[in-house]
Amino acid sequence: MIHKIIDKKDLCPGNYLIEVEASNVAQRFQPGQFVIIRIDEKGERIPLTVADFNTQKGTITLIFQVVGKSTKQLGILNVGDVVLDCVGPLGNPSEIKKFGRVICVGGGTGIACIYPLIRALADTGNEVISVIGARTASLLILENEITALGSRTCVATDDGSKGHHGFVTDVLMNLLDEYRNSGGVDRVIAIGPPVMMKAVADITKPRQIKTIVSLNSVMLDGTGMCGSCRVFIDGEMKLACIDGPEFDAHKVNFEDLISRLEMFKEKESEAINYYSSKAGVKK
Amino acid sequence: MIQIGGTRVVMEEQSVNERVKNFRSVPFGYNAEEAIAEAQRCIQCIHGPCEKLCPVHMDIKAMIREIVAGNFKKAFFIAKKDNAIPAITGRVCPQEEQCEGVCPFSLTCNGINIGKLEAFVADWAMNNGVKEGFHIEEKPEKVAVIGSGPAGISCAVDLRKYGYKVTMFEALHKAGGVLQYGIPAFRLPKDIVDYEISYLTEVGVEVKLNHIVGQNIMFNELRKKFGAVFIGTGAGAPQFLGIEGERLKGLYSANEFLFRTNLMKAYKFPEYDTPIVCGNTIGVIGAGNVAMDVARCAIRLGAKDVYILYRRTKKEAPARDEELQHAIEEKLKFIELVNPTRVLGNEDGWVTGIELLKMKLGEPDKSGRPRPIKIEGSEFTMKLDTVVEALGSKPNRLFLDQTPELETTRWGTFKVDENLMTNIEGVVAGGDAIRGNATVILALGDGRKAAESIHNYILRRRK
Numbered sequence: 001m002i003h004k005i006i007d008k009k010d011l012c013p014g015n016y017l018i019e020v021e022a023s024n025v026a027q028r029f030q031p032g033q034f035v036i037i038r039i040d041e042k043g044e045r046i047p048l049t050v051a052d053f054n055t056q057k058g059t060i061t062l063i064f065q066v067v068g069k070s071t072k073q074l075g076i077l078n079v080g081d082v083v084l085d086c087v088g089p090l091g092n093p094s095e096i097k098k099f100g101r102v103i104c105v106g107g108g109t110g111i112a113c114i115y116p117l118i119r120a121l122a123d124t125g126n127e128v129i130s131v132i133g134a135r136t137a138s139l140l141i142l143e144n145e146i147t148a149l150g151s152r153t154c155v156a157t158d159d160g161s162k163g164h165h166g167f168v169t170d171v172l173m174n175l176l177d178e179y180r181n182s183g184g185v186d187r188v189i190a191i192g193p194p195v196m197m198k199a200v201a202d203i204t205k206p207r208q209i210k211t212i213v214s215l216n217s218v219m220l221d222g223t224g225m226c227g228s229c230r231v232f233i234d235g236e237m238k239l240a241c242i243d244g245p246e247f248d249a250h251k252v253n254f255e256d257l258i259s260r261l262e263m264f265k266e267k268e269s270e271a272i273n274y275y276s277s278k279a280g281v282k283k
Numbered sequence: 284m285i286q287i288g289g290t291r292v293v294m295e296e297q298s299v300n301e302r303v304k305n306f307r308s309v310p311f312g313y314n315a316e317e318a319i320a321e322a323q324r325c326i327q328c329i330h331g332p333c334e335k336l337c338p339v340h341m342d343i344k345a346m347i348r349e350i351v352a353g354n355f356k357k358a359f360f361i362a363k364k365d366n367a368i369p370a371i372t373g374r375v376c377p378q379e380e381q382c383e384g385v386c387p388f389s390l391t392c393n394g395i396n397i398g399k400l401e402a403f404v405a406d407w408a409m410n411n412g413v414k415e416g417f418h419i420e421e422k423p424e425k426v427a428v429i430g431s432g433p434a435g436i437s438c439a440v441d442l443r444k445y446g447y448k449v450t451m452f453e454a455l456h457k458a459g460g461v462l463q464y465g466i467p468a469f470r471l472p473k474d475i476v477d478y479e480i481s482y483l484t485e486v487g488v489e490v491k492l493n494h495i496v497g498q499n500i501m502f503n504e505l506r507k508k509f510g511a512v513f514i515g516t517g518a519g520a521p522q523f524l525g526i527e528g529e530r531l532k533g534l535y536s537a538n539e540f541l542f543r544t545n546l547m548k549a550y551k552f553p554e555y556d557t558p559i560v561c562g563n564t565i566g567v568i569g570a571g572n573v574a575m576d577v578a579r580c581a582i583r584l585g586a587k588d589v590y591i592l593y594r595r596t597k598k599e600a601p602a603r604d605e606e607l608q609h610a611i612e613e614k615l616k617f618i619e620l621v622n623p624t625r626v627l628g629n630e631d632g633w634v635t636g637i638e639l640l641k642m643k644l645g646e647p648d649k650s651g652r653p654r655p656i657k658i659e660g661s662e663f664t665m666k667l668d669t670v671v672e673a674l675g676s677k678p679n680r681l682f683l684d685q686t687p688e689l690e691t692t693r694w695g696t697f698k699v700d701e702n703l704m705t706n707i708e709g710v711v712a713g714g715d716a717i718r719g720n721a722t723v724i725l726a727l728g729d730g731r732k733a734a735e736s737i738h739n740y741i742l743r744r745r746k
Contacts, residue, residue: 001492028499038456044547044556045456070556085456087493220547220557223454223495224681225464225519226539232530237523242681256530259632263532267558274553 002082003037006059011141014066015109016075017051023058025050025088031116032094032214032246035060036222038085039073046070047219049113050089051142060086063112063141069271090222091245094212096120100186101127103175105168105200107192108134111142113214114191121189122149130154131171133192137162168192169199176207185209190249194261198254211249215240217257218264232256291393292321299612303582306468306550309609310399315355318403322350324388325395333382333397338728339437341365343382343397350400359408362401363415366727367440368433368479370409371462373402374471376724377603409478419487422446424510424741428488429496429682432460433723434515434714436483437730438737442513443486445738450509451483452494457546458483460517461715462723464538464546467576469583470606473545497685510744511709511737514689514697515730516682518715522674524568528626529672533562533634537573537673544580562668563587566637568623569673570600571720575610577671582613586669589615594622594642594655620644622655624662626670636666675720694719702736703729709744711736 007019025035029050036045052061066075077083094117102121106114111132122128128149133156134140140155140162147153154171155163164171172188179185188211190200197213204211217229217240224242231240232253238244295311296302302309313321325347333343342361349358362369378384378398386394408414424447428439431453439449457463462476483490496502505512521536523529540559543549547557561584567574570593578589591610593600596619600607611617621639629635641661644653678695690698690706696719697705697712704711713729715721 024494024499042548042555044558069553085493087454087456087495089498090495220539220542221455223519224679225521226542227521227523227536228539230523230530237525237529253530256632260530260532262632263560264558267552267560271553271556271558 002084003086004082005077005079008077008079011063012139014075015063015139015141016066017061017063018074018077019059019061020083020086021058022060022086022088025060025086026053026055026058029053029060029089030093031096031120033089033091034245035062035086035088036090036219037062037074037083037087039070039077040084043073043084044070045085045220045222047090047216047222049109051112051115053116063109065109068268069275072272072275087222091241092243094120094189094246096124098125101129101179101183102187102189103129103131103172103185105172105188105190105192105196106130106132107168107190107196108139109141110190110192110196110214111140111146114189115142115146117189117191118146118151119149122151127151129175131156131168131175133157133163133168133171135159167199168196169203172200173203176203176209187212188249189213194254194258197249197252198258201249201252201254205250212246213249213252214245215247215252215257216245217260230260289324289392291324291396292317294396294399302469303613306583308472309469312406313399313403315353315407318350318400319353321396322347322400325351326387328387332385332387333395336381336385338381338724339365339731341401346404347395347397347400350404355404355407356413358404359413360415362404363408365731367437367482368727369401370405370475371433371471371479372724372727373398373400373405374475375466375722377722379604381724405479406475409475414485417444417486419443420446421448422741424448425450425508426511426513426737427452427505427509428513428515429505430460430515430517430714430716431458431480431483431490432515432517432714433462433726434517434716434730434733435460435513436480437727438513438515438713438734439483439488439730440486441731441734442737443488445734447510447737447741448489449487450489450491452496452500453490453492454495455546456492458490458492460515461519464542465573465576467541467545467580469579470576495681497682502686506707506710510741511711513730513733513737514705514710514712514716515714515726516679516716518676518678518696518719520677520679521672522677523672524623524674526623526625528628528634530632531626531628531634532632533560533668534626534670535672537567537569537577537671538676540577540671541573541580544584550580550584559584560669561586562634564590564667565669565671566590566592566665566667567671567673568592569675570595570597570602570617571673571675572602572606573675574673575602575606575615577673578610578615579613581669581671582615590665590667591615591617592621592623592637592639593617593619595644595652596620599652620655622657627664634667634670636664637670638662638664677719678716702739703733704736704740709737709740711740
């Protein structure tokens with residue numbers, strides 16, 4: 001089964017959106033879940049965030065940032081090109097119910113992951129406050145889409161080119177203070193780079209606010225077969241693919257997560273060098 | 284001259300020095316003359332213990348007779364009649380415990396090399412484009428087969444031959460299950476696996492890859508849409524010791540190590556995208572066939588020193604003799620009577636070694652093997668770059684969690700009756716999903732029995 005790309009957008013430098021035919025995924029997708037794709041016969045299996053899905057059209061919308069060889073190759077594909085494999089939905093859906101006031105923190109491509117969640121939470125009658133951030137204004141994705149969902153949206157950029165000059169965690173801290181005397185915050189959901197998620201957890205833990213994070217550990221099969229995505233929750237080994245990807249942020253061992261994400265770093269640069277040199281030869 | 288008994292026709296192999304540098308098949312396989320000569324050793328004994336002990340009861344004697352006569356086509360049809368994947372079982376069956384082990388010659392000299400003869404006829408058919416002709420009388424009922432490993436393949440093929448419409452669901456991007464991700468190419472070349480699996484589409488099985496029952500199709504849906512369901516989901520979930528240091532980089536489950544190497548072809552990185560990090564010194568915990576597979580892959584990936592860390596001794600190792608022998612030839616080092624107590628790492632989070640506790644052998648346990656007993660205070664450490672845990676695997680939770688209505692044992696395998704029927708009528712299971720870690724041929728036997736069971740169930744329902 002092949003999956004045709006029917007739409008593609010350059011969101012910002014190095015970030016793409018593609019809409020892909022995958023009716024088997026679209027029929028069942030729920031916010032919080034993910035897919036694994038393989039571009040071609042020699043490709044690796046890469047987990048990707050599903051930002052949107054269309055049950056009628058049988059398509060899913062993937063948003064990704066170019067970080068390695070496979071995402072670089074995927075970024076070069078155009079409308080009409082195909083992806084060999086797309087399996088999912090994988091992982092457990094997010095818990096969506098009326099919590100009350102929820103702050104959703106998204107960083108970088110994590111914004112794509114949290115977007116369907118913000119929508120689902122808002123649709124369920126929650127008061128959702130979105131905090132989204134990026135290194136710089138031009139790298140900020142989905143701001144309009146999230147604002148259009150009608151809830152309060154705060155922006156932070158590392159260089160101050162848009163919104164708050166600093167991190168999403170600064171904004172979060174201010175919001176928690178602001179709401180302290182007006183009913184407080186019932187839940188925080190944070191999706192983004194592990195350091196960001198850890199910083200969010202460090203803020204909400206002493207305040208005893210239930211916080212959920214979505215973990216992006218190294219995955220292979222995504223079905224509980226290999227154990228490469230193992231994470232440690234309250235000292236216990238869990239598999240992000242079938243036990244997660246969402247976990248209670250206050251129980252996650254982020255140091256291990258961050259360390260384990262480095263496992264194939266050297267190999268990744270080797271792969272991208274090989275790919276670039278090969279692509280260079282072709283030109 | 285016809286040779287009675289005598290010695291086996293030698294199976295030519297790649298030399299040790301050569302083969303440790305590649306993932307190609309170690310044995311070259313018999314050529315026609317060699318196959319005939321080996322087949323001629325068979326005395327066609329009346330009782331045919333080889334056939335009785337074969338889990339799929341192949342007509343081994345008849346196959347051998349046809350090889351002797353040079354009738355390879357007929358020999359192939361005989362093999363294929365009872366076994367959907369003879370090129371595979373000929374290579375990976377534990378023949379020394381089955382057909383070859385009970386051959387009358389096994390007492391005085393080596394039994395007939397039945398496995399390699401089986402592989403020979405299957406390879407011959409593949410290389411000569413010989414295919415089995417069959418006529419299927421279509422029946423209206425549809426059956427779902429979950430999992431495309433050996434059990435699923437055999438069940439699906441038989442169900443098609445009964446005339447049922449069969450849809451097979453496979454979670455991964457390639458069909459074959461453990462044949463693809465588990466068994467390395469030097470034991471089971473992947474072009475052979477692909478060829479044998481193409482038989483599924485040939486007989487008209489609809490194979491749906493990248494379909495996970497419980498994620499994008501629900502089990503209940505399958506039960507509604509199909510007249511019967513076969514569960515051949517295997518035992519694909521890894522087990523970890525639960526000791527300190529399992530978070531470290533450089534520690535793998537055997538499943539991950541083999542999945543990367545075999546299915547994803549990490550040994551061809553960066554031509555293939557999937558990487559593997561295998562250090563110079565690697566310790567493999569366990570001494571089964573999977574541990575040997577990991578060790579031998581590691582040697583081929585460039586590891587200089589490969590250690591098997593086992594809590595009993597070589598004598599009790601569950602690996603097949605042939606695997607153990609091949610691994611030892613390839614300079615694998617066996618460290619007996621040790622039990623890992625923790626994995627050691629550096630400040631960057633990489634494995635640097637392992638702490639082992641010495642063991643001694645005690646009285647036999649339930650398995651009949653001497654029980655390993657800890658020698659308190661005997662801890663010592665060993666420097667390692669990579670650690671792989673090959674402790675056996677168990678059925679996958681992902682599927683189990685979706686089917687609470689199915690009764691399971693405390694090992695997480697499905698409970699079945701003598702006809703392989705689960706507690707839900709019309710839902711049949713076989714292979715590692717009911718046995719834990721067993722063999723390809725037992726899975727094939729289950730698949731065959733399950734197909735018959737489903738056939739009988741459907742006939743009962745029609746009345």
